[in-house]
Amino acid sequence: MKAFIVMLLVFSFMATASEILWLRPDFPPGTFVKGPMKDQGYNDLTRQFLARRLPQYQHNVQTAGYERIIKLMQEHNVCIVGLYKSPQRQRYILYSEPRGVVLPNGLIIRAADREIFSPYMTEQGVDLSSLMKNPELIGGVADGRLYKGPVDSELAKHQKTEHLLRRSGANVFSDLLKMLDLKRIDYTFGFPVELVYQQRLGTISQQIAFLPIEGMPQATPSYIACSRNKWGEQVIGDINKVLRVHRLSPEYLHAYQQWLDTGSRSLHQQISEKYFAR
Structure with a gap:
């Protein structure tokens, strides 16, 4: 019985070549995993935005804490919206082009x-x-x-x-x-x-x-991340094509900007336009 349960857990995190298993933490307002705002966080909306433009994949979602997500990305074919880069993570995680910029911690x-x-x-x-x-x-x-x-x-x-x-x-x-x-x-x-x-x-x-904290950047690029392997390379390549076309569109930016005050929203718009004009 125990072996059967383990097999079920492993199977739930296996993705086929035509499937994207999206991992997400319970991280409002980035993600909402329950309640009246379920699936309406800015990362939730970004994931849905991408899914509508990547119909060649079947899209599924699993919830986990950050520690668990990092572990699963080393072991299975999975992706996440909004994960910071680090040299250590880049050994086993493949990142998209910047999907947008976020105001810093x-x-x-x-x-x-x-x-x-x-x-x-x-x-x-x-x-x-x-x-x-x-x-x-x-x-x-x-x-x-x-x-x-x-x-x-x-x-x-x-x-x-x-x-x-x-x-x-x-x-x-x-x-x-x-x-x-x-x-x-x-x-x-x-x-x-x-x-x-x-x-x-x-x-x-x-x-x-x-x-504000001394030494923090004015804004930080944010990324889509997937497992680093051939499957991840294909998925990230397709995601990058969508980002290049849409990441400055009003619908895309609204997902994040709706959670900023008026002054911060204007600042974010200016920074985004300048960043992606390069």
Whole structure:
């Protein structure tokens, strides 16, 4: 019986040459795996946009946490919308051309604690190197997630730091934000769209602030990623053809921009047009 169950699990992650198995975490507002907004996140809508323009494939979806997704990409033929590049990942993951740009991660704190973080503020944003040396301030991060720029480099230096808590799971950002709200941690990291979503939900009792981080880029390219093999090469090649035609179209950009405030939406439009005009 146990062997039969294992066979079923393996089969569920096998993709034929004419099938794309899309993996996704529970990562609002990028992906919604349940509730009234199910399949309406900006990565969900991007996946659906691509699927409509890739009718030669059968498209299926599986939900998993980031750690599980990375493991499955090494073992099976799967894809994901919106995965950061890293030299380590590129050994077994094949990335598309940039599918768009996203506004970068920042530091998320309780608004009432701004004064506590003021010693670490520069004209360019939070000096993360100095901040993370303070053992009195407890940070929380999503294990297995890449934040890019100085965030990842500083996290690498503090892998065994007791005042940095690592959490995993399908809805890890929401859990970290709850910990921040309950004063179990003092800061975490995330995208502005993530924070806008949580604020719209109205589930946070305290006012939350988003602070830019010194050294982070103005925007970061985002990619479609598939398993690195002949199957993945074919799929990524077909995806790139769609992206080249549509990634500046209003319908395509709306999926992400609807989760930005007015000022950020205008900034994102300008950055996107400049980035893809090259």
